[in-house]
Amino acid sequence: MERKRLLEMVFFWHGTPGSWRLMLWLLLLLAWEVGSGQLHYSVPEEAKHGTFVGRIAQDLGLELAELVPRLFRVESKDRGDLLEVNLQNGILFVNSRIDREELCGRSAACGIHLEVIVEQPLQVFHVEVEVKDINDNPPLFPVTEQKLFVSESRMPDSRFPLEGASDADIGTNSILTYKLSSSDYFTLDVNSKNEENKQVELVLRKSLDREEAREHNLVLTATDGGKPELTGTVQLQVTVLDVNDNAPSFQQSEYQVRIFENADIGTVVIRLNASDQDEGVNKDISYSFNSLVPAMVLAQFSIDPNTGEVVIKKNLDYEKVTSYKIRIDATDKGHPPMAGHCTLLVKVLDINDNVPQITLTSLVVTSLSLPVREDAPLGTVIALFSVSDRDSGANGQVTCSLTPTAPFKLVSTFKNYYSLVLDSALDRESVAAYELEVTARDGGSPPLSATAHVSVEVADVNDNAPAFAQAEYTVFVKENNPPGSHPALVCSSAVGSWSSSQQRRPRVCSGEGPPKTDLMAFSPSLPPALDRQGEERSETGSNHCGQTINKPISMNKIFLNDEKRSVLETKQNKQMN
Known part of the structure; x- marks a missing residue:
């Protein structure tokens, strides 16, 4: 598709000043793209079945007539049959529903990697199909109603944190703005410290009078940045409390902690400390997770109600969850009780705890036996490998090596994809089989590695003529032998x-x-x-x-x-x- 656009640009600018220089540059760019062996397409999520993606056969330089004889096929790891190729016209099209959020979650980049394989001779092409986000998810609040308890003694400008909405889309489609229904007592303040932790707070504008109004019912609306925009709402029920006019408060509104994923169960993540200006039981504080904290957090951490210690209760796994956002309440024992709030952000750090995997054409292997003719030409592809590692950063960067090297070598074809190719001539009469070891090693410290054993059997061809034991024999024949007799x-x-x-x-x-x-x-x-x-x-x-x-x-x-x-x-x- 990109190549087609380049060609259109060449014809469009033909005849303009400097057009020849521009055409040369574009043609060089086109040649580089073709030689790279990789194509890029894009398709919007939720596209209907049969939606055109690209002329994949034409863009790869393959003739339509050779697709079936050469066993043209498209493979995709863990992506099912989202995309398919029509072997009659060589067009890549949408085969089933593509949901970007289901496919890639909150990741900004989302794509489907395809391996295009043709045989006789064997060729492998790599195709990246970018899945573009559409605004198909409205903002969602975790509950339909949030309840707040506010003492009538609270001073104006007091703040009460609200649980904001979330949007499964990305980019501008997920940027949220908030609006509060009209109120004489409350206003809304949104503190955008970062997109990951946007603080939404209800601010008291003037003093409350419980005798005048025991409850205040408000509506909070979240609107995303998509076109057209989508909205979500939550009901806010504010109950006015009497007495105990000082709520516990933390030294910080937000705490950040970094911890390695191999931390032992029982490890203390942080010890929180809140204070209360009241006296007696009104200043005795109990710590707890907010009622809106997700179940996954409750399964992963616990908090001591008396000390405020947050403790790991289940093994962390960076490959599953990289961070946790935990709302914590400090509630005093007054009548009625009052609560202070803070947010704990736990960042999980990666360690090198995943061994690389070696995959042969979508099949994880540890050993393999392959045949090859002894007259196979140099450069013949014996097998195709890919290596992967679930870790991130250097821990997930994998290098691949071959032992012994001669007469074979590993050739890197694309990112973590390798081909085992013939590097020097074979002679079955000298060596009939080779035992090879492919090693994948990550960049962690210390590194982890995995090996796959490959047996290459050299198939015989008729390349040796018969030979006599010696080049010359001496025969003694008695004279006067009758015709037709053989010598003894x-x-x-x-x-x-x-x-x-x-x-x-x-x-x-x-x-x-x-x-x-x-x-x-x-x-x-x-x-x-x-x-x-x-x-x-x-x-x-x-x-x-x-x-x-x-x-x-x-x-x-x-x-x-x-x-x-x-x-x-x-x-x-x-x-x-």
């Missing part, structure tokens, strides 16, 4: 035995190959032509058909060295059998 063979085996062969007749037994010669075996201690007295004799043997024959000992001879005799003897034995 005399050789010794590697253990010193002798054998002789001579063709007796042209008729041979049925079998494979050319006619076989008759065979006889002799004592390893004597030459085949002599008996124990050194006299010439004949031996009895059997031909290839199993018939008994008499063979003269006087023969033509071929003398071979031990190695060649052993080879010849082996071949003759195979013919016999």
Whole structure:
């Protein structure tokens, strides 16, 4: 899509002053984008099924006709089937409802990462689809009614904290403004210290008279910054109390604490201290979490009502929650009681407590066996890996290494994505298999690591021709042999035995190959032509058909060295059998 916009700009500015220089710059930018192997699209959340996202096949330079033969597919981790590609026209479209808040929560950046894989040859492309926020969430208050108890003795300008609204959208769509219904006694003050902790307070304008009005009912409205804007409301019920005219007060309205996620259960986060100017039971203070504190906070922390100590009661996990906002009340024991308020912000600090994971095409692995032909060209992709770590910062930065390296190497393709490729030639006759170890190590201190074992089996190809034991043989042939006769063979085996062969007749037994010669075996201690007295004799043997024959000992001879005799003897034995 970005490439299409660049091309439109090129044609739009054609003919304007300096247009050629601008066109050159845009074309260079376009070439860089294409070479990067990554595409960027955007789509608004809540888009209907079938909404056009981009011409993904065209933008990746793929022909429509090759999508199916090359097994074109799109994969996305943990994103289901939100996006899909039409293989007929190569268009990426919205397949199911996309809710940005469900997908990314309060994160400012929200995107869907796609892996586009085609085979024959194997190619991998990375596509980022930004999910844009729309103003589809109104401000919400935690309750429909907030109750406040205010003593009639409170002085003007006294302040009473209110629980503000929240908006699941981001950006301007989540910026809230507040408005209070008309009142002679109260006004509204919003202290925007930061977006994370916006203080909304009800301010007393003039002294109250319980006898004149026991209750004041107000409406607080929150409006977001979207277009069109959305609103939410809450009812405020102010009950006027008599007597006990001093409420406890904290030294600070807001406390901030930083604590590591591996802190032990029972660790004291902070010890709060409030004071009351009254005397007797009216100054005795009890600490508690505000009634509007979420259940997740109550499950994670506890507070001692007498000491004000906030204690961890459940293990913290930075990967789940990075901060807690806790409203705390200090209530005296007067009649009626009065309360002071503060806010505790607990920031959870990350530690390196997550081991990296190694994933092979969406499958977490610790071992794998892969085949590869020994004539595979250099650069052949053997496997695709990705590594990840749930930690943040340096604790989540993962590097990947390969042991041993030759004849393979790891190539970083995109962020934490790697390809295992062939780096030098293979020879199955030298090495038939390789045992590789892929190690993923994070940047924590100390670092954590994970390993995956990869077995690469080298598949054989027919790359070796047959070879003789030696390049030259010497044959001794007796002169005046009749036409068609074969010379007799005399050789010794590697253990010193002798054998002789001579063709007796042209008729041979049925079998494979050319006619076989008759065979006889002799004592390893004597030459085949002599008996124990050194006299010439004949031996009895059997031909290839199993018939008994008499063979003269006087023969033509071929003398071979031990190695060649052993080879010849082996071949003759195979013919016999």
